[in-house]
Amino acid sequence: MGNESPIGTSSVTFEYTHHLRETAQTKAPNRSKINPKGLPVMAVEANQECLKSNEDLPLVLVHRLPSINLPLKAILQAHFHLLDPADSPEPASSFLSSHAQPVRALICVGYTPITAETLNLLPSLELIVATSAGVDHIDLQECRRRGIIMTNASTAFAEDAADYAVALLIDVWRRISAADRFLHAGLWPVKGDYPLGFKHCFIFFCFRGKRIGIVGLGSIGFEVAKRLEAFGCCIAYNSRKKKPSVPFSYYANVLGIAADSDALILCSSLTEQTHHMINKDVMTALGKKGVIINVGRGGLIDEKELVQFLLRGDIGGAGLDVFENEPDVPRELLELDNVVLSPHRAIFTPESFEAVYDLVFTNLKAFFSNKPLQSVFQY
Numbered sequence: 001m002g003n004e005s006p007i008g009t010s011s012v013t014f015e016y017t018h019h020l021r022e023t024a025q026t027k028a029p030n031r032s033k034i035n036p037k038g039l040p041v042m043a044v045e046a047n048q049e050c051l052k053s054n055e056d057l058p059l060v061l062v063h064r065l066p067s068i069n070l071p072l073k074a075i076l077q078a079h080f081h082l083l084d085p086a087d088s089p090e091p092a093s094s095f096l097s098s099h100a101q102p103v104r105a106l107i108c109v110g111y112t113p114i115t116a117e118t119l120n121l122l123p124s125l126e127l128i129v130a131t132s133a134g135v136d137h138i139d140l141q142e143c144r145r146r147g148i149i150m151t152n153a154s155t156a157f158a159e160d161a162a163d164y165a166v167a168l169l170i171d172v173w174r175r176i177s178a179a180d181r182f183l184h185a186g187l188w189p190v191k192g193d194y195p196l197g198f199k200h201c202f203i204f205f206c207f208r209g210k211r212i213g214i215v216g217l218g219s220i221g222f223e224v225a226k227r228l229e230a231f232g233c234c235i236a237y238n239s240r241k242k243k244p245s246v247p248f249s250y251y252a253n254v255l256g257i258a259a260d261s262d263a264l265i266l267c268s269s270l271t272e273q274t275h276h277m278i279n280k281d282v283m284t285a286l287g288k289k290g291v292i293i294n295v296g297r298g299g300l301i302d303e304k305e306l307v308q309f310l311l312r313g314d315i316g317g318a319g320l321d322v323f324e325n326e327p328d329v330p331r332e333l334l335e336l337d338n339v340v341l342s343p344h345r346a347i348f349t350p351e352s353f354e355a356v357y358d359l360v361f362t363n364l365k366a367f368f369s370n371k372p373l374q375s376v377f378q379y
């Protein structure tokens with residue numbers, strides 16, 4: 001999720017809408033104007049009124065950079081007493097010191113960093129609800145030490161991220177973007193058919209029977225597996241633990257899965273343990289025809305090594321939605337036809353964000369009623 005507003009959907013879920021309509025009708029039965037976000041205007045106003053009397057609602061801190069919006073806020077305000085330092089002229093740290101001592105639950109919006117210093121200002125914090133799939137912007141070590149529970153949005157984003165990962169693989173193996181550039185440049189009539197081979201090597205690969213190694217079989221990885229199984233691929237996975245209910249072959253280490261795969265698809269979270277897990281040795285094991293797809297985080301790969309492997313032809317190609325120093329992309333990659341690049345957009349669909357609304361709302365409700373949480377981050 002980028003630094004711009006990550007939540008820009010056109011509709012909201014039934015529960016929110018239902019609640020808002022009810023509120024709107026009670027407070028102002030004659031008005032039914034709809035605001036641009038699809039919420040009844042009166043409901044939003046009614047929620048603002050609620051604010052005046054919402055001290056009894058469960059307290060939730062909104063943690064966001066002022067540049068990141070939370071349109072969900074109007075809806076949440078009807079159910080929770082939201083504390084949002086970004087709305088106050090006070091510096092965030094003094095706002096937190098004076099108001100946030102009793103906060104037990106926090107919504108972390110987008111990639112707003114949560115540092116140990118911020119956590120120190122929140123002595124009662126028990127739950128972080130992240131609106132992103134990745135949580136590498138949060139001090140995980142400190143959260144673990146404090147026993148803070150964290151939920152992320154990977155279940156909400158899983159299908160869209162998986163579609164994108166498969167699309168990148170199709171593009172790398174079937175050279176769709178490269179062929180598109182060839183046509184856009186007007187080269188078909190000049191150079192003839194788009195070349196099928198390069199240096200004695202066929203560049204288009206079919207999917208049937210190809211060995212796919214999924215690194216990180218969480219909700220996103222699992223959706224990738226389902227899709228590629230339907231393409232006739234053989235699926236294996238690497239994760240911290242073997243998953244007893246999963247029919248795919250398990251590899252305890254990434255070197256082993258790389259050696260036995262035609263493509264590695266990275267779906268893991270970035271943590272201290274997974275940082276640069278795709279290193280020189282792993283790329284060597286993957287081999288000259290091997291392809292890497294990354295919809296996790298740039299830091300999973302030693303990017304400098306990746307560039308060298310691609311330039312030398314020591315791996316077959318890459319499809320990358322994420323990079324180590326976004327928005328900077330290594331310039332060398334821009335020249336390569338066996339590399340498909342995308343500006344961290346795998347999860348950006350209105351449907352995904354609608355699912356995030358649901359998840360955030362459901363988890364906060366569950367937490368304050370001592371019910372089980374969804375999409376709990378394991379760390």
Ligand SMILES: O=CC(=O)O
Nearest residue numbers: 001132133134347
């Ligand atoms: O990359 C997207 C996310 O972490 O939500």
